[in-house]
Amino acid sequence: MNDLIGRVLDFKDRVFSAQSDLYARLATDGQSPKALMISCADSRVVPEHIMQAQPGDLFVCRNAGNIVPPFATMNGGVSSTVEYAVVVLGVRDIIVCGHSDCGAMKALGKEDVLKHVPNVAAWLRHSQAAHKVACDCYPTLEGPEFERAVAMENVVAQIAHLRTHPSVATAIAQGHLALHGWFFDIHAGTVQALNGETGRFQMVREGEPMPVALAHEVRRAADVELMVAAQ
Numbered sequence: 001m002n003d004l005i006g007r008v009l010d011f012k013d014r015v016f017s018a019q020s021d022l023y024a025r026l027a028t029d030g031q032s033p034k035a036l037m038i039s040c041a042d043s044r045v046v047p048e049h050i051m052q053a054q055p056g057d058l059f060v061c062r063n064a065g066n067i068v069p070p071f072a073t074m075n076g077g078v079s080s081t082v083e084y085a086v087v088v089l090g091v092r093d094i095i096v097c098g099h100s101d102c103g104a105m106k107a108l109g110k111e112d113v114l115k116h117v118p119n120v121a122a123w124l125r126h127s128q129a130a131h132k133v134a135c136d137c138y139p140t141l142e143g144p145e146f147e148r149a150v151a152m153e154n155v156v157a158q159i160a161h162l163r164t165h166p167s168v169a170t171a172i173a174q175g176h177l178a179l180h181g182w183f184f185d186i187h188a189g190t191v192q193a194l195n196g197e198t199g200r201f202q203m204v205r206e207g208e209p210m211p212v213a214l215a216h217e218v219r220r221a222a223d224v225e226l227m228v229a230a231q
């Protein structure tokens with residue numbers, strides 16, 4: 001613990017003083033992050049590190065399994081963070097980031113493990129769809145490859161949950177918000193991104209457009225002009 005306290009003092013003396021202009025500006029002007037990143041609480045998956053973000057760049061929500069409960073199933077921290085980011089901060093992008101070797105994903109379906117952590121077990125119900133998809137649709141995979149498939153399907157499931165939130169649904173319909181699904185590989189330091197058109201993850205490569213789960217685009221189901229003409 002003393003080591004951790006020492007780091008705080010070192011932050012003030014060395015890191016903060018080197019960025020005091022940035023902090024002064026943020027303290028005066030407030031924050032205007034462009035993206036919300038929802039990632040796992042795993043200590044090896046650090047959104048600001050992966051994104052090389054500065055203070056003020058990124059609104060972050062971390063929890064076990066990078067989960068977004070569907071709207072109305074519970075009033076909790078994730079739902080409130082999403083709503084605040086979209087309505088008050090007006091973020092233009094939400095990134096759901098899963099990762100390799102995820103303890104939460106590995107625990108899914110393991111009743112002997114989950115019976116000791118009832119809160120985790122209840123929380124992971126929001127990932128049951130991903131686990132079932134992996135069990136039924138990837139029958140030849142096992143071990144780390146299976147867990148990888150669960151983690152990727154979990155990103156897909158949580159993006160679907162995100163769209164049940166009224167603030168998110170509205171911003172999508174207005175074309176103000178894009179959704180991204182990422183998978184961070186701890187061993188390789190690489191990010192794969194979900195391509196919403198193919199439904200598959202693909203490697204993010206320099207010089208190629210970043211795959212997007214749902215792009216910025218006005219999405220209105222009803223054709224207003226036709227409705228007006230019919231009246």
Ligand SMILES: [Zn+2]
Nearest residue numbers: 040042102103
């Ligand atoms: Zn994890």
